[in-house]
Amino acid sequence: MHFDYIIIGSGSGNSFPTPEFDDASIAIIEEAPRFGGTCLNSGCIPTKMYVVAADTAHSAATSERLGIHTTFEGADWPAIVDRVFGHRVDIISRGGEEYRRGDECPNITLFRGHAQFTGPKTLSTTLDGEDVEITGDTIIIAAGSRPFIPPVIAESGVPYLTNEDVMRLPEQPESITILGGGFIAMEFAHVFQSLGTHVRIVNRSPLMRHLDADIHDRFNALVAPRYETHIGRMVSSASHDDNSVTLTLDDGTSLTSSALLVATGRVPNGDRMNLAAAGVDMHDNGRIVVDDYGRTTADGIWALGDVSSPYMLKHVANAELRAVRHNVLQAAGARDASGAPGATSTSDMVPMPHDHVPSAVFTYPQLATVGLTEEQAREAGYDVTTKIQNYGDVAYGWALEDQGSVVKLIADKKTARLLGAHYMGPQASTLIQQMVTVLAFNLDLRDVARRQYWTHPALAEVTENAILGLDLDFPDY
Numbered sequence: 113m114h115f116d117y118i119i120i121g122s123g124s125g126n127s128f129p130t131p132e133f134d135d136a137s138i139a140i141i142e143e144a145p146r147f148g149g150t151c152l153n154s155g156c157i158p159t160k161m162y163v164v165a166a167d168t169a170h171s172a173a174t175s176e177r178l179g180i181h182t183t184f185e186g187a188d189w190p191a192i193v194d195r196v197f198g199h200r201v202d203i204i205s206r207g208g209e210e211y212r213r214g215d216e217c218p219n220i221t222l223f224r225g226h227a228q229f230t231g232p233k234t235l236s237t238t239l240d241g242e243d244v245e246i247t248g249d250t251i252i253i254a255a256g257s258r259p260f261i262p263p264v265i266a267e268s269g270v271p272y273l274t275n276e277d278v279m280r281l282p283e284q285p286e287s288i289t290i291l292g293g294g295f296i297a298m299e300f301a302h303v304f305q306s307l308g309t310h311v312r313i314v315n316r317s318p319l320m321r322h323l324d325a326d327i328h329d330r331f332n333a334l335v336a337p338r339y340e341t342h343i344g345r346m347v348s349s350a351s352h353d354d355n356s357v358t359l360t361l362d363d364g365t366s367l368t369s370s371a372l373l374v375a376t377g378r379v380p381n382g383d384r385m386n387l388a389a390a391g392v393d394m395h396d397n398g399r400i401v402v403d404d405y406g407r408t409t410a411d412g413i414w415a416l417g418d419v420s421s422p423y424m425l426k427h428v429a430n431a432e433l434r435a436v437r438h439n440v441l442q443a444a445g446a447r448d449a450s451g452a453p454g455a456t457s458t459s460d461m462v463p464m465p466h467d468h469v470p471s472a473v474f475t476y477p478q479l480a481t482v483g484l485t486e487e488q489a490r491e492a493g494y495d496v497t498t499k500i501q502n503y504g505d506v507a508y509g510w511a512l513e514d515q516g517s518v519v520k521l522i523a524d525k526k527t528a529r530l531l532g533a534h535y536m537g538p539q540a541s542t543l544i545q546q547m548v549t550v551l552a553f554n555l556d557l558r559d560v561a562r563r564q565y566w567t568h569p570a571l572a573e574v575t576e577n578a579i580l581g582l583d584l585d586f587p588d589y
């Protein structure tokens with residue numbers, strides 16, 4: 113079977129075919145039982161739906177400071193699972209697959225199985241249970257990533273959960289040990305602790321270590337009372353019985369919980385596709401090598417998203433998808449003598465969009481970041497000015513009775529340009545957007561502070577005050 117286009121992965125890859133491709137034959141290959149990729153089925157979307165439930169439980173348990181007598185009485189875990197998956201995620205996933213199989217996509221064939229290269233532009237996979245070999249003029253690899261499981265856990269034989277199954281547990285665990293201290297670990301820690309599970313965290317370094325030091329120091333101090341943390345520790349061994357998993361740490365501590373969640377990072381799926389057969393190079397960690405335009409080392413084979421990106425984030429995968437689609441269309445316009453897509457000048461292409469990539473962590477308190485940390489800014493040689501502004505010093509912070517939330521801005525004194533913005537506190541994932549705009553459009557922070565209104569008493573005033581606290585030459589009006 114031959115196709116004009118083959119797409120591996122139904123996450124971001126599923127958004128590749130737009131009306132421009134209606135006359136082309138397209139194969140989409142997906143191996144997972146659920147169609148639609150990580151973000152939909154076990155990533156961004158369901159986790160945030162759990163976090164909203166957790167935030168509500170947490171508010172009920174901590175409303176005393178506002179003079180409100182509420183308590184958290186307990187969570188109906190099966191009802192939460194049903195709301196997230198039964199009423200939303202699984203419906204969208206099934207609908208997406210039916211749409212691709214249906215009359216509205218006559219030019220698309222869906223293959224449900226593992227894809228693996230057997231030669232240049234040639235793949236083996238499965239169609240209706242039969243092994244098949246297919247070829248394509250252009251191949252888009254959007255195969256994503258998977259959880260990294262440390263050997264000490266993988267080789268021990270203990271049962272463990274990852275983002276792929278923890279949200280579908282039939283019952284809420286009484287206690288859970290979370291291995292890891294990054295964004296996935298912190299979102300699940302907040303979810304489970306707020307819903308009444310005892311949470312133990314094991315991590316070899318401080319939580320959220322990659323963030324600006326002022327933010328991660330404060331974050332670690334703020335969350336310490338909520339979790340049983342074992343920081344600076346490694347797992348020496350793991351064992352289990354019918355009801356629990358026990359980790360023994362390198363200081364001899366033994367931790368027994370009803371469940372173990374492994375959230376120690378993710379590895380790109382490039383190593384599972386026999387890429388060498390197609391001449392596609394990858395880095396040591398399984399990440400596919402791509403140039404600025406999304407081209408792999410093999411002619412006519414492109415890659416995007418977690419499988420090849422330095423950023424494992426959905427908004428980056430989406431942006432890379434748009435860039436690669438544009439570039440593929442440019443290449444398709446330039447055909448060689450046989451009619452196959454030919455080479456095209458990179459001046460017609462758009463580079464992978466990797467400037468000013470923001471990220472948000474929907475834990476408690478929320479975290480959001482864009483641009484450089486202070487350390488990075490100083491290392492890069494900027495004339496740095498910084499301001500840490502407490503939420504508690506602005507009017508909405510008073511309303512929240514906030515303690516501990518901050519925004520830290522880092523700017524270049526010479527040019528009055530923003531270098532980095534880091535939020536920790538309520539609405540961080542929304543507040544960061546204004547700073548993304550400032551960076552994307554290279555705005556002068558003096559104009560940003562004074563040439564627009566800041567709605568009073570919205571929490572955005574914390575940003576206004578932070579800008580005004582920078583050592584910049586502001587007008588006196």
Ligand SMILES: Cc1cc2nc3c(=O)[nH]c(=O)nc-3n(C[C@H](O)[C@H](O)[C@H](O)COP(=O)(O)OP(=O)(O)OC[C@H]3O[C@@H](n4cnc5c(N)ncnc54)[C@H](O)[C@@H]3O)c2cc1C
Nearest residue numbers: 121123124143149150151155156227256417418424425426
């Ligand atoms: C718990 C969690 C929370 C997250 N939260 C956020 C968030 O809040 N914000 C954010 O921006 N990002 C978040 N992410 C990251 C985000 O989910 C990913 O960056 C994004 O989904 C990557 O999209 P993708 O298209 O590259 O890969 P995917 O969506 O993973 O799609 C790849 C698909 O390819 C399939 N596949 C792989 N190999 C093969 C093969 N050989 N043959 C056939 N099929 C194959 C896979 O089954 C998968 O369906 C989160 C991730 C996790 C795990």
